[in-house]
Amino acid sequence: MKSIVFALLFLSSFAHSQKAVKLLESSLKLGGSEEKEFYFGFAEGDEIVLDVEVLKGKSLVEVEVANYPNSTQFSQIETKKIKHKTFLVSKIGIYKFRLTNKGVTEKECQINIQRIPASEKTQKFNSEVYWRTVTDTIDPDGWEEYSEKSDTTFSDFFSTTVQISSQHALNGNKPSQVVSFDLPANTIAWSYYLVVGEEGQKEYDQSKADFIRAGSKVVGMIPTYGPMAALALTGVNYMSQAQGKDNVKYYFLSNREDVPLFNNDKAFKRYKTGDVISEAAQMKTPLSGTVFIGLVNDNTMDPIKVTVKATAVMVEKKRIKRSKPVVVRKEAYLKD
Numbered sequence: 001m002k003s004i005v006f007a008l009l010f011l012s013s014f015a016h017s018q019k020a021v022k023l024l025e026s027s028l029k030l031g032g033s034e035e036k037e038f039y040f041g042f043a044e045g046d047e048i049v050l051d052v053e054v055l056k057g058k059s060l061v062e063v064e065v066a067n068y069p070n071s072t073q074f075s076q077i078e079t080k081k082i083k084h085k086t087f088l089v090s091k092i093g094i095y096k097f098r099l100t101n102k103g104v105t106e107k108e109c110q111i112n113i114q115r116i117p118a119s120e121k122t123q124k125f126n127s128e129v130y131w132r133t134v135t136d137t138i139d140p141d142g143w144e145e146y147s148e149k150s151d152t153t154f155s156d157f158f159s160t161t162v163q164i165s166s167q168h169a170l171n172g173n174k175p176s177q178v179v180s181f182d183l184p185a186n187t188i189a190w191s192y193y194l195v196v197g198e199e200g201q202k203e204y205d206q207s208k209a210d211f212i213r214a215g216s217k218v219v220g221m222i223p224t225y226g227p228m229a230a231l232a233l234t235g236v237n238y239m240s241q242a243q244g245k246d247n248v249k250y251y252f253l254s255n256r257e258d259v260p261l262f263n264n265d266k267a268f269k270r271y272k273t274g275d276v277i278s279e280a281a282q283m284k285t286p287l288s289g290t291v292f293i294g295l296v297n298d299n300t301m302d303p304i305k306v307t308v309k310a311t312a313v314m315v316e317k318k319r320i321k322r323s324k325p326v327v328v329r330k331e332a333y334l335k336d
Contacts, residue, residue, distance in 0.1 A: 018116055018117040018118070018119065018120065018123060019117075019123070020049065020114045020115070020116050021114060021115045021116075021117065021123075021127070022112070022113075022114050023040045023113045023114060023115055023127055024038055024040070024097075024111060024112065024113040025111075025112045025113075026110070026111055026112075027055070027108065027109070027110050028099075028108070028109055028111065029106055029107070029108050029109075030060075030099060030100075030101035030106065030107045030108075030109060031101070031106050032101065032103060032104040032105060032106065033101065033102055033103075033104070034100075034101055035098060035099060035100040035101065036098070036099050037096055037097065037098045037099075038096070038097045038098075038111075038113065039068065039094055039095070039096055039097075039129040039332055040094070040095055040097075040113060040115070040127045040128075040129060041092070041093070041094050041095075041125070041126065041127045041128065041129055041334040042089040042092065042093065042094075042095060042115055042125075042127065043089065043092050043115075043117065043118070043122040043125040044089060044090065044091050044092050044118070044122075045088075045089065045117075045118025045119065045122070046088075046089040046115045046116065046117060046118060046122065046125075047086055047087070047088055047089070047115070047116040047118075048065075048086060048087040048088075048089065048095065048113070048114070048115055049084055049085070049086050049112075049113070049114040049115070049116065050065065050074075050082060050084075050085040050086075050087070050097070050111075050112070050113055051082060051083055051084060051085070051110075051111070051112040051113075052079070052081065052082040052099070052109065052110070052111050052112075053080070053081045053082075053083075053109065053110045054079075054080050054081065054107055054108070054109050055108045055109060055110055056106075056107060056108035057103075057105055057106060057107030057108060058080075058103065058105070058107070059078045059079055059080040060078070060079055060080075060099060060100065060101055060107065060109065061077065061078065061100050061101055061102040061103065062075060062076070062077050062078075062079075062098075062099075062100040062102075063075070063076050063079055063082060063097075063098070063099055063100075064096075064097075064098040064100070065085075065087065065095060065096070065097055065098075066095065066096045066098070067093055067094075067095060067096075068093065068094035068095060068096050068332055069096075069332075073087055073095070074087065092334070094129055094332050094333075094334060097111070097113060099111065115127060126334065126335055126336075128334075128335070129332050129333070129334065130332070130333055130334070130335060131330050131331065131332055131333075132330070132331055132333060133328060133329075133330060133331075134328070134329055134330070134331040135326055135327070135328050136326065136327040136328075136329065149317075149318050150315050150316065150317050150318070151315070151316050151318060152313065152314070152315050153313075153314045153315075153316070154229040154232070154233075154311060154312070154313055154314070155184055155311065155312050155314065156228060156229075156309070156310075156311045157181070157184055157310060157311070157312055158181040158308070158309065158310040159307075159308070159309045159310075160179060160307070160308055161305055161306065161307045161308075162177050162179060162295070162305070162306055162308075163303055163304070163305050163306075164176065164177050164248070164295055164296075164297040164303060164304050164305075164306060165297065165303050166297060166299050166300060166301050166302055166303050167297070167298065167299065167300045167301075168300055168301065169303065174263070175296060175297045175298070175299075176262070176263070176294060176295060176296045176297070177294075177295050178253070178259055178262060178263065178292055178293065178294050178295070179292075179293045179295060179308050180259075180290055180291060180292045180293070181290070181291055181310055182289070182290050182291075183286065183287065183288055183289060183290075183291060183312060184312045184314055185288075185314070185316075186314040186315055186316045187287045187288065187312045187313065187314055188284075188287065188313055188314065188315050189232050189233065189282060189283065189284050189287075189312075189313045190232050190282075190283050190287075190310060190311060190312040190313065191228050191229075191231040191232035191280060191281065191282050191283065191310065191311050192279075192280065192281060192283065192293075192308065192309065192310045193228060193239060193278075193279075193280045193307075193308070193309040193310075194248070194250060194276065194278065194279050194280075194293075194306065194307070194308050194309075195277070195278035195279075195306070195307050196244055196246045196247060196248045196276075196277050196278065196304050196305070196306055196307075197244040197246060197277075197304070197305060198305060199244060203239075203240050203278065204239075204307075204309065206240055207226070207227050207238060207239045207240045208226035208227060210227075210238075210240070211226050211227040211230065211238045226238075227239050227280075228280070228309065228310075228311035229311050229313070231280055231281070231282050231311075232282055232283075232311050232312060232313045233313050234282075235282040237280050237281070239278075239280040241278060244277045244278075246277070246297075246299060246302070246304045247275055247276060247277050247298070248275075248276065248277075248295055248296065248297060248304060248306050249273075249274070249275045249295070249296040249297075249298060250273065250274055250275075250276070250279075250293055250294065250295055250296075251268075251270040251272075251273045251293070251294040251296075252270055252271050252272040252273070252291065252292070252293055253268060253269070253270055253292040253293070253294055254268075254269035254270060254271055255269070255292075256290065256292065258270070258292070259292055259294075262294040268294075270294075271285075291310075293308065295308075
C-alpha cells in the first residue's frame with residue numbers, strides 16, 4: 001500500500017516539475033465602457049493559469065478566455081476575483097484574454113497569466129503573438145460588373161471612288177451604282193462626304209489642311225483627324241464647297257431589299273436624297289448595320305467619277321470586373 005501511494009506522489013510531482021513561465025503580471029485601470037485584450041501563444045499540453053482580481057471599484061462585467069480567433073473557453077460575468085483558474089491546451093495555438101468594464105466608473109485590476117509547460121521540450125516555447133495585415137480573398141461568385149469609363153474614338157472607315165456611265169453609254173452600262181459600307185461598332189454619329197470629279201480628293205485634302213490651320217477648339221479635341229471627324233462630332237461643316245460642272249443624284253436606301261429595286265428602276269424607299277456637285281453632312285441614324293447609297297448620273301453623254309468618304313465617332317463603354325469591397329484585417333500568428 002505504501003508503495004502505491006509513493007508512486008502516485010512521484011507521478012504527481014513529475015507532472016508539475018516544469019517551472020511556470022510568467023506571461024503577464026500587471027495592474028491596470030479600466031475606464032467606463034472600456035475593455036482590454038491580451039494575446040499569448042501556448043504549446044500543446046501547456047497548462048494555463050489565470051488570476052484576476054478587482055483592486056478598486058465594483059466587480060468587472062466580464063472576464064473571457066478564448067481560443068483565437070473566437071472560440072470561448074471560459075467566461076465569467078460580474079466577477080470580483082478569479083484565483084488559479086487553469087486550462088489545458090489540447091493543441092498549439094493562440095489564446096485571447098479579455099477584461100471588460102461596461103460600467104461608467106473606473107476600475108483597477110490585477111491580472112496574472114502563467115503557462116506551465118508539459119515538458120522540458122516546450123519550456124522555451126515562444127509565446128509572443130505577432131500581427132500581420134491580411135486581405136481577404138473574394139469568392140468569384142461575389143464579383144460585380146460595373147462601367148469604368150467611356151472611350152471616344154474616331155475612324156475614317158470608308159473611302160472609295162466609282163465611275164458611273166452616262167445615260168446613253170455606248171458600252172451599255174447603267175447610269176447608276178450602289179455604294180455600301182458597314183458602320184463600325186459603338187457608332188454614335190457619323191459623317192459622309194460626297195463629291196463629283198477628280199478634284200474631290202484635292203478639295204478634301206485642302207479642307208483638312210485649312211481645318212488644322214484654323215486651330216479651333218475642335219482641333220484640340222481631335223488633333224489627328226480632320227473636318228470629317230469634326231462634322232461627325234459637332235454637326236458643323238468645315239468642308240470646302242467643291243466647284244465643277246457635273247452633278248450626281250444620290251439616294252440613301254432604307255434597307256437591303258431596296259437595292260435590287262433601285263437597280264431595276266422600280267419604286268424604292270429612301271431616307272435621304274439630293275442632287276449635288278459635293279455635299280458633307282452629319283448623320284445620327286442609322287447607327288449600325290450597312291448603309292446603301294444609290295448614285296445616278298443624269299448626264300446624257302459623259303460619265304462621272306464620284307468619291308464617297310465616311311467617318312464615324314465611336315463611344316465604347318469599358319466594362320471590367322472588380323470584387324466587392326475588399327476586407328483588410330489584422331491576423332495574429334506565432335513564430336517558430
